[in-house]
Amino acid sequence: xxxxxxxxxxxxxxxxxxxxxxxxxxxxxxxxxxxxxxxxxxxxxxxxxxxxxxxxxxxxxxxxxxxxxxxxxxxxxxxxxxxxxxxxxxxxxxxxxxxxxxxxxxxxxxxxxxxxxxxxxxxxxxxxxxxxxxxxxxxxxxxxxxxxxxxxxxxxxxxxxxxxxxxxxxxxxxxxxxxxxxxxxxxxxxxxxxxxxxxxxxxxxxxxxxxxxxxxxxxxxxxxxxxxxxxxxxxxxxxxxxxxxxxxxxxxxxxxxxxxxxxxxxxxxxxxxxxxxxxxxxxxxxxxxx
Amino acid sequence: xxxxxxxxxxxxxxxxxxxxxxxxxxxxxxxxxxxxxxxxxxxxxxxxxxxxxxxxxxxxxxxxxxxxxxxxxxxxxxxxxxxxxxxxxxxxxxxxxxxxxxxxxxxxxxxxxxxxxxxxxxxxxxxxxxxxxxxxxxxxxxxxxxxxxxxxxxxxxxxxxxxxxxxxxxxxxxxxxxxxxxxxxxxxxxxxxxxxxxxxxxxxxxxxxxxxxxxxxxxxxxxxxxxxxxxxxxxxxxxxxxxxxxxxxxxxxxxxxxxxxxxxxxxxxxxxxxxxxxxxxxxxxxxxxxxxxxxxxxxxxxxxxxxxxxxxxxxxxxxxxxxxxxxxxxxxxxxxxxxxxxxxxxxxxxxxxxxxxxxxxxxxxxxxxxxxxxxxxxxxxxxxxxxxxxxxxxxxxxxxxxxxxxxxxxxxxxxxxxxxxxxxxxxxxxxx
Numbered sequence: 001x002x003x004x005x006x007x008x009x010x011x012x013x014x015x016x017x018x019x020x021x022x023x024x025x026x027x028x029x030x031x032x033x034x035x036x037x038x039x040x041x042x043x044x045x046x047x048x049x050x051x052x053x054x055x056x057x058x059x060x061x062x063x064x065x066x067x068x069x070x071x072x073x074x075x076x077x078x079x080x081x082x083x084x085x086x087x088x089x090x091x092x093x094x095x096x097x098x099x100x101x102x103x104x105x106x107x108x109x110x111x112x113x114x115x116x117x118x119x120x121x122x123x124x125x126x127x128x129x130x131x132x133x134x135x136x137x138x139x140x141x142x143x144x145x146x147x148x149x150x151x152x153x154x155x156x157x158x159x160x161x162x163x164x165x166x167x168x169x170x171x172x173x174x175x176x177x178x179x180x181x182x183x184x185x186x187x188x189x190x191x192x193x194x195x196x197x198x199x200x201x202x203x204x205x206x207x208x209x210x211x212x213x214x215x216x217x218x219x220x221x222x223x224x225x226x227x228x229x230x231x232x233x234x235x236x237x238x239x240x241x242x243x244x245x246x247x248x249x250x251x252x253x254x255x256x257x258x259x260x261x262x263x264x265x266x267x268x269x270x271x272x273x274x275x276x277x278x279x280x281x282x283x284x285x286x287x288x289x290x
Numbered sequence: 291x292x293x294x295x296x297x298x299x300x301x302x303x304x305x306x307x308x309x310x311x312x313x314x315x316x317x318x319x320x321x322x323x324x325x326x327x328x329x330x331x332x333x334x335x336x337x338x339x340x341x342x343x344x345x346x347x348x349x350x351x352x353x354x355x356x357x358x359x360x361x362x363x364x365x366x367x368x369x370x371x372x373x374x375x376x377x378x379x380x381x382x383x384x385x386x387x388x389x390x391x392x393x394x395x396x397x398x399x400x401x402x403x404x405x406x407x408x409x410x411x412x413x414x415x416x417x418x419x420x421x422x423x424x425x426x427x428x429x430x431x432x433x434x435x436x437x438x439x440x441x442x443x444x445x446x447x448x449x450x451x452x453x454x455x456x457x458x459x460x461x462x463x464x465x466x467x468x469x470x471x472x473x474x475x476x477x478x479x480x481x482x483x484x485x486x487x488x489x490x491x492x493x494x495x496x497x498x499x500x501x502x503x504x505x506x507x508x509x510x511x512x513x514x515x516x517x518x519x520x521x522x523x524x525x526x527x528x529x530x531x532x533x534x535x536x537x538x539x540x541x542x543x544x545x546x547x548x549x550x551x552x553x554x555x556x557x558x559x560x561x562x563x564x565x566x567x568x569x570x571x572x573x574x575x576x577x578x579x580x581x582x583x584x585x586x587x588x589x590x591x592x593x594x595x596x597x598x599x600x601x602x603x604x605x606x607x608x609x610x611x612x613x614x615x616x617x618x619x620x621x622x623x624x625x626x627x628x629x630x631x632x633x634x635x636x637x638x639x640x641x642x643x644x645x646x647x648x649x650x651x652x653x654x655x656x657x658x659x660x661x662x663x664x665x666x667x668x669x670x671x672x673x674x675x676x677x678x679x680x681x682x683x684x685x686x687x688x689x690x691x692x693x694x695x696x697x698x699x700x701x702x703x704x705x706x707x708x709x710x711x712x713x714x715x716x717x718x719x720x721x722x
Contacts, residue, residue: 003529010525017522107341116345118545120579128583130557136529140557213522214549214579218342218384222520250523257526261517262486264526 002136007258008251009139015250016147017212019243020205022227022234023153027198030237030286031174032080032088032191034095038103040224042199045106046072046206047215051119061121061211069203076199081192088191103220110217121210146208150246153201154239170194174237229272235282244283248275331374332366332647334637335396336406337417338630342384343519343544346573347409347432347626353615354630355379361603368642378402382413390416397424404429404641404653406633409626410569411437411488418442418453427654429636430455432592432629434463435680437492446676452650454657456636456669457629458685460492462708463590464503466687467566469707470588470718471509471538476563478509481531483524483541483551486516489569493542500540512536519544524551525558532560539565545576552580563720564588566687574622577690577699584690584699586721591688593628593666594701596713601665602635608665622697632664632683667711684709689718 025039036042046068053064079102087094123142132138161167169190173180177187209215209223226249234245249268256267275283336355338348355377365372378400382389389412396402397420405428407417414430419442421428430438430453438455471478482501484494493499494513504511512534514527528551531539539562543551548570555561571577571589578584595612606614611631612623640656647653658678661670667683674680687705692698706712 006525006529010523014523111341111345116341116349117575118346118549118573118579119575120549120581122581124581127553127581128556130559132559136532138558140554142553142557212550212553214546214576216343216345216546218345219520219546226522254523254525257517257521257523258529260515261521261526262515264521264523265518 002134003258006137007254009137011251011254012247013139013143013147013250014254015243015247016143016150017208017246018226018230018249019150019154019246020146020201020208021223022230022242022246023150023157023239024198024202024205025224025227026231026234026237026239026242027157027201028195029231030239031170031194031198032084032095033092033174034084034088035092035099035228036198037096037099037224038106038220039099039202039227040222041103041106041110041220042072042202043206043209043223044215044217044220045110046203047121047210048110048114048119049203050121050207050210054121061123061207064121065204065207068207069200072203072206073196073200076202077192077196079199080195081188084195085188085191107217107220114217116216116218118214118216119210120214121207123211127211142212146212149204149208151243153204154243157197157201157239166190166193170197226268229268232282233272233275235285237286238282238284241282241284241286248283330647331376332404332641333400333402334375334377334404334406334634335393335400335402336377336379336408336633337382337389337393337396337413338379338408339384339389339410339413340379340381342382343546344382344384344410344412346545346575346624347413349573349621349624350615350627350630351379351408353618354627354634356618357604357614357631358634366638366641368644368647373641373647382417384412386412386416389413390420393417393420394424397421397426402426403647403650404637406430406637408432408629408633411441411492414438414455415442415488418450418455422450422453425452425650427640427650427657428453429633429640429657431457431633432626433457434489434492435459435677435682436498437488439677439680440498441488441492444677444679449677449679452654454660454671454679454681456632456671456681456683458590458592458682458708459680460499461503462682462685463568464500465708466590466685466705467540468504468507468509470566470687470705471564472507473705473718474564474720476537477535478538479534479536480504480509480511480538480540481527481534481536481562482511482513483527483539483543483548483567484513484516485519485541485543485547487519487544489542490516493568509538510534519547521547522550524554527551528555528558528560531555531562532558537563540567542568543570545570545573545579548576549579552583556583561721564718565721566590571690572626573624574697574699574701575624582692585692586689586719588687588689588704588718589701591625591686591701591703591712592683593625594686594688594703595623596703596715597628597666597684598711598713599663599665599667601631602662603631603638606665611665628666632666632669635664636660636662636669667709684712686712686714687718689716 130140234241252271257264380392
C-alpha cells in the first residue's frame with residue numbers, strides 16, 4: 001500500500017516537472033499553432049542564462065528568475081517578431097523547419113561557448129533535502145516546489161487569458177488572425193507577445209531544470225519529447241489539459257519504473273499512444289481546427 | 291620504442307635516430323629532403339563523441355590532436371623517410387548509428403590508413419565493426435574490454451582480424467571496488483544502478499558481470515533492472531535499495547543520470563556509506579556539479595597525473611602532460627587525456643614498424659605485435675589468451691575529496707590492488 005502511494009506520489013511529482021517544461025510549448029501551440037521544435041533547447045538555453053546570472057551576480061538560482069524570466073520573454077518576442085512571424089500561416093512546415101534549425105544552432109552555440117561540460121545550478125540544500133511521511137513514502141522539497149510552480153503558473157495564465165484584454169486577444173488571434181485586425185490588433189504584435197509569455201515560462205522551466213539535474217548543451221531534445229507528449233495527451237490549447245497530460249505521463253512512467261526500471265519510459269509512451277488512439281483530440285482540447 | 295620486439299639492431303638504430311629528428315623538428319633541411327622523396331600522406335581517422343551526453347569523454351581530444359599535429363608538423367619518420375600525417379577527426383555525436391556512418395565515411399571517402407576510436411562501447415563498437423567489415427586496421431580504447439569484445443559478438447580464440455583494443459576489464463574494476471569496500475566495515479548489501487546500454491548490460495550481466503563475482507566475496511547485490519539513459523525518476527531504484535538496506539552503491543550511469551539519482555536519493559533520505567560509481571564520476575565537472583554532495587564518492591581511475599609512466603612521443607611524464615593540458619585549456623585535468631595521448635602513441639609505434647604502409651594487413655600485423663610502454667602503462671597484445679585483440683592497462687581506485695587548492699575536488703588514489711605499480715595516497719573513507 002505504501003509502495004503504491006509512493007509510486008503515485010512520485011508520478012505526480014514527475015508530472016509536475018513535465019508540466020513546467022510543457023507550458024511554453026502548449027502556449028505556442030495553442031495561440032500560434034506553432035510546433036516549436038527548439039523548445040527543449042530554449043529550456044537548456046534558459047538554464048545556461050541562469051548559470052551565467054548566478055555566476056556573475058552571486059545570486060541564489062531562484063533569485064536569478066528575476067533576470068532570466070524577463071530576458072527570455074524579450075528573446076521570445078524577438079524570435080517571434082523577427083523570424084517565426086514570417087513563417088506561420090496555413091502551412092505548418094516552414095515554422096517547423098525554422099525551429100528545427102534554431103534547435104541545431106542553439107545546441108552548437110552552447111557547445112562552442114560552454115563546452116560539453118556538465119553544469120548545474122547550485123541551490124544548496126534545496127536540491128538534496130526532502131520529507132518523509134511514513135515508512136516508504138517520502139518526497140523531495142524541490143520536486144514539490146516544481147509541481148507547485150507549474151500549477152501556479154498555469155492557474156495564473158488561465159486567469160490572464162480569461163480576464164485580461166490582452167489574454168482575450170491571444171485567444172482571438174488563435175481562432176482567427178485576420179478577424180483580429182478588424183478589432184485594432186496587429187496579429188504580428190499579438191503573436192510576438194504570446195511568444196514572450198511562452199518564453200517567460202521557458203525561463204522558469206529552464207531555471208528549475210538546471211537546479212534539478214545537471215545539464216549540458218545536448219539535453220534539449222529529450223525535454224522536448226516529454227513536453228510534446230504532455231501537450232498532446234492534455235489536448236491542444238488547454239493549459240489545465242497540459243497539466244493533466246503531464247500527470248498522466250508522469251504517473252504512467254512511475255508505475256512502469258516500479259514494475260521494471262526499463263519500462264518506465266515505455267509506459268509513458270504507451271499511455272501517450274493509447275490516448276492518441278482512443279481520444280486523438282486529447283483529454284481537454286480547447287482550440288479546434290476549422 | 292625500447293620495448294618494441296627487436297627486428298635487428300641496424301634497423302632499430304635507424305628508426306630511433308629518424309624518430310628523434312622528426313620529433314625535434316630541428317633538422318629542417320633534411321626533413322624537407324625527405325618530404326620530396328615521399329609524396330604519400332598517412333591518414334589517421336579519429337572517431338570520438340565530441341558532442342552529446344558522452345562528450346566529457348572526448349574533452350581532451352582537441353588538446354591531444356593539436357599536440358600531435360604540432361609534433362608531426364614535419365611528418366612522421368618511418369624507416370628513414372618522413373611521411374606527412376593527416377589526422378581527420380569525426381564526431382559520433384554520442385550516437386552509435388552516427389559513429390558507424392562517420393567511420394564508413396572515413397574509410398571509403400577519406401581513404402584513411404588507420405582508424406583510431408575512443409570513448410565508451412557506444413562509440414568503439416560500431417566503429418570497430420565497420421573497420422572489421424572493410425578490413426581497415428583499427429585501434430580502440432576507453433571502454434572496458436568485455437563490452438568491446440563480447441558486445442561485438444567476439445569469439446574467444448578466433449577474435450577479430452583488424453580491430454584491436456586496449457583498456458582495463460570488468461575483472462579489474464570489480465576487483466578494485468571489492469578491495470575498496472573490504473577496507474570498511476559494512477553489511478555487504480550493494481545497490482546496483484545499471485542502465486540499458488553497452489556498459490550497463492555488461493556490468494549487470496548475471497554470468498559475466500558484477501553479480502557472480504560479488505556473490506563469491508559475500509556481497510549481496512540488489513539490481514532492480516536496466517533503465518533507459520536520461521531517466522528523470524529514480525524513486526523505484528531508491529526504494530529498492532532502501533528496502534534492501536544497501537550500504538554500498540555501485541553502477542555505471544551516465545553523468546546526468548547519476549546527478550538525478552544522487553539528489554533524489556538524498557531527498558528521500560538514502561545515503562549509503564560507500565558510493566563507487568563508474569563512468570559518471572570520472573570527470574571533475576560531473577563531481578563539481580553535485581555541489582558539496584560530491585565529497586567522498588569513489589570511482590575507478592584509469593589514469594592520473596600521479597601514474598608513474600612517460601610518453602614515448604614527447605617524453606612527458608603524466609604530471610607534465612596534465613599540466614600542459616591545464617595550462618592550454620584552463621581546465622582541471624581529466625582521465626581521458628592519458629588515453630587520447632596513448633592512442634596516438636600506439637598508432638605511431640605501429641606505423642613505424644609497418645613493413646609495407648600500402649597494405650592494411652601489414653599495418654594490422656604491426657599493431658598485433660605492439661609492446662609499448664605508453665603514458666597509460668604497457669600496451670601489449672597477445673598477452674591475454676584467448677583474446678588476441680585485447681591489451682590491458684592498469685586500473686586503480688580513487689576517491690573524490692574536497693580540496694583547498696585551485697580546483698574544488700581532487701581525485702585521491704585509494705586502491706591499487708589490481709595495479710601495484712600505481713602509488714596509493716590514502717585509504718577509502720566513508721561518505722559523511
